[in-house]
Structures are given as structure tokens and as C-alpha cells.
Amino acid sequence: MAFGQPRIEYKTNAQMRSMHEAGLVLSRALDAAVAAAAPGRTTKDLDAVFAAVLKDAGATSNFLGYHGFPATICTSVNEEVVHGIPGGRVLQDGDILSIDxxxxxxxxxxxxARTVIVGTVDPEDQRLSDVTEAAMWHGIAALATGKFIGDIGNAVDDYVTSVPGKALGILxxxxxxxxxxEMHMAPDVPNYRTNHRGPKxxxxxxLAIEPMLVRGGIETAVLEDxxxxxxxxxxxxxxWEHSVAVHDKGIWVLSAPDGGAAKLAPLGVVPVPIP
Incomplete structure (x- = not known):
């Protein structure tokens, strides 16, 4: 008998349908925040836009107050990878912004989570965003066809390392x-190839599948905040990130209005609505 392994929460179809309702609200809130991202706006402005959509839908933020986090979204700009705190930072032309x-x-x-390039687009930043998003979809496709959690990270890693041009790092x-x-639960879902196949x-x-890629080295640090x-x-x-459900008929992307159909079709996967 194994000890010390966190218990995985398996959902009923009804519970997954409820999660999809939460995902639809989240998708609309991210739509609004991304649309508001423009030079001259502050990251706090985007937080307010996002929060207003949740409030109108009768939803609440699972970020606000989480271990003391002071906002409803994370806004990570340029070299900021994750967990950036919205505030008075003014977005500049050419910034690459991840909204989680x-x-x-x-x-x-x-x-x-989604990434948007503010104003003028640097082709290398666009490539970074495009590869990260595609890597996420390859990971989601692996959830549909694989047998173990480790298959997701394998698929992400294999895709990223196969892309022509300058190599990108996987965090x-x-x-x-x-x-x-809860927002963060077992199991962990690595975005890279490991020697562990993980749970079945x-x-x-x-699962929340969320690859994070960088244009340079993968070493990170946490700021004083x-x-x-x-x-x-x-x-x-x-x-880039989506929440995805596995049910007895297939998979469904909970935070995408079409369940992921458009992006998964080129990968040979047809998502199935939760029964």
C-alpha cells in the first residue's frame, strides 16, 4: 500500500457540468480582460474588468485572497513568468502579457490563462505565444489519447522540441x-518529459494544463512581493492554460465555449460534451 500520495478527486458528470459553467464565465472574463489590454492601460484596469464579469455572473474569484493574493487575476508582463500582481504598471507598446x-x-x-501582445507585435514574441498555445493543445490531446498523466508532459515536450528555429525553454x-x-489539487501535471508515468x-x-515557455534559460526567481x-x-x-475534464465518453475543455473542438480538430481529437 502506498503512503503519502495526495488523493485525487474524481468528479461525477453533474459536477463536471458545473465546472463547465464556471469555465464559461471564466472564458467571458478573460475575453474582456484581453480586449482591454492596450498601451496606456494599467494591469489594475484589467483586473477590474475581469472582476466585473465575474460579479455580473454571480461567480467569485478563486485567486483573490488565495494565500493572501490581493487580486482577481495574475498579470505577468515580459520577463514575469507567472503570479504577477495587478497594480499601477502601465502597459507599453510591444509588451507580452499573460493573464491568468x-x-x-x-x-x-x-x-x-491566455497571452496577448500589446500593440506592436515582435515576431519572436508571437512565435513564443503560438508555440506555447500549441504545446498546451498537444498536452490536452494527449489527455484524450494517453493512459497516464506523464503522457501530457511527454506530448508538450515533444512538440516544443520539434519546432524549427531557436529553441524555447519549458519552465x-x-x-x-x-x-x-478546490483550485489546486492532486495530481501535479508536469509540462516536460520525466521518468514517472504518474497516475492513470x-x-x-x-486537470489544469498550463505550459509556460521562455525565450531564454528556465531559471527563475521570486520578487520581493x-x-x-x-x-x-x-x-x-x-x-497558456485550460481546465479539462475526462469523462466516460471522451474529454471536454471546461474553459472553452466549444469544448476545445476547433483547436483539437487538427490534432485528430474530437471533444465530447459531458453527458
Missing amino acids: GGAILNGWHSDS EDYVGHGIGS IRPGLC DWTVVTTDGKRSCQ
């Missing part, structure tokens, strides 16, 4: 996670 947010509706959580300090009645993929499993994670070489970074 979550929503709770009727006790069930969703978690998702190893932070990983994806289980999600459900089975119906009722819900005890939240903001930055690349130590100052190179730019990117994050």
Missing part, C-alpha cells in the same frame, strides 16, 4: 494541477 484567472460558481472551480519550477472543489487517466479526472516569478536572465516568457 479563475472562477468559482456553485462551489466548483475553473482556471485558465520546470511550476506545473499544471488537478482542479475541482480515468473518467472523473479534471513573494508572488511574481521572473526569468533570471530577463528573457520574455509566456503562459
Whole structure:
């Protein structure tokens, strides 16, 4: 008998449908925050836009107050990888911005992140964002076809390392996670190839899959605010994330209005609505 392994929470179909409702609210809030991202706006402005959508939908933020976090979203700019705190920082033309947010509706959580380039687009930043997003979808596709959690990280790693051109780094300090009645739950979901296959993929499993890529080295540090994670070489970074459910008929991307159909089709995966 194994000891010390965190218990995985497996959801019923009804619970996963509730998580999808939370995911739809979250998707609308991220739509609004991304649309508001423009030169001259502050990261606090985006936080207010996001929070207003949650309030109108009767949802609450699972970020606000989490271990003392003071905002409803994380806004990570340029060399900031994750957990940036919204505030008075004014967005500049050419910034690459990752917006990570979550929503709770009727006790069930969703978690998702997107990256947007503000104003003038640097082709290398666009490549970084495109590869990170595609890596996420390859990981999600592996959840549909694989047998173990480790298959997700293998798929992300294999895709990123296969992309032509200058190599991008896959962050190893932070990983994806289980999600459900809490935001962060077992199991961990690495975004890179490891020697551990991890738990078996089975119906009722819900995961937040969130690769984080960098244009330079993968070493990171935490700033004095005890939240903001930055690349130590100052190179730019990117994050994309979706919450995904496994049920007995297939998978469904909980934080995408179409369940992930459009992005998964080129990968040969057809998501199935939760029965």
C-alpha cells in the first residue's frame, strides 16, 4: 500500500457540468480582460474588468485572497513568468502579457490563462505565444489519447522540441494541477518529459494544463512581493492554460465555449460534451 500520495478527486458528470459553467464565465472574463489590454492601460484596469464579469455572473474569484493574493487575476508582463500582481504598471507598446484567472460558481472551480501582445507585435514574441498555445493543445490531446498523466508532459515536450528555429525553454519550477472543489489539487501535471508515468487517466479526472515557455534559460526567481516569478536572465516568457475534464465518453475543455473542438480538430481529437 502506498503512503503519502495526495488523493485525487474524481468528479461525477453533474459536477463536471458545473465546472463547465464556471469555465464559461471564466472564458467571458478573460475575453474582456484581453480586449482591454492596450498601451496606456494599467494591469489594475484589467483586473477590474475581469472582476466585473465575474460579479455580473454571480461567480467569485478563486485567486483573490488565495494565500493572501490581493487580486482577481495574475498579470505577468515580459520577463514575469507567472503570479504577477495587478497594480499601477502601465502597459507599453510591444509588451507580452499573460493573464491568468479563475472562477468559482456553485462551489466548483475553473482556471485558465491566455497571452496577448500589446500593440506592436515582435515576431519572436508571437512565435513564443503560438508555440506555447500549441504545446498546451498537444498536452490536452494527449489527455484524450494517453493512459497516464506523464503522457501530457511527454506530448508538450515533444512538440516544443520539434519546432524549427531557436529553441524555447519549458519552465520546470511550476506545473499544471488537478482542479475541482478546490483550485489546486492532486495530481501535479508536469509540462516536460520525466521518468514517472504518474497516475492513470480515468473518467472523473479534471486537470489544469498550463505550459509556460521562455525565450531564454528556465531559471527563475521570486520578487520581493513573494508572488511574481521572473526569468533570471530577463528573457520574455509566456503562459497558456485550460481546465479539462475526462469523462466516460471522451474529454471536454471546461474553459472553452466549444469544448476545445476547433483547436483539437487538427490534432485528430474530437471533444465530447459531458453527458
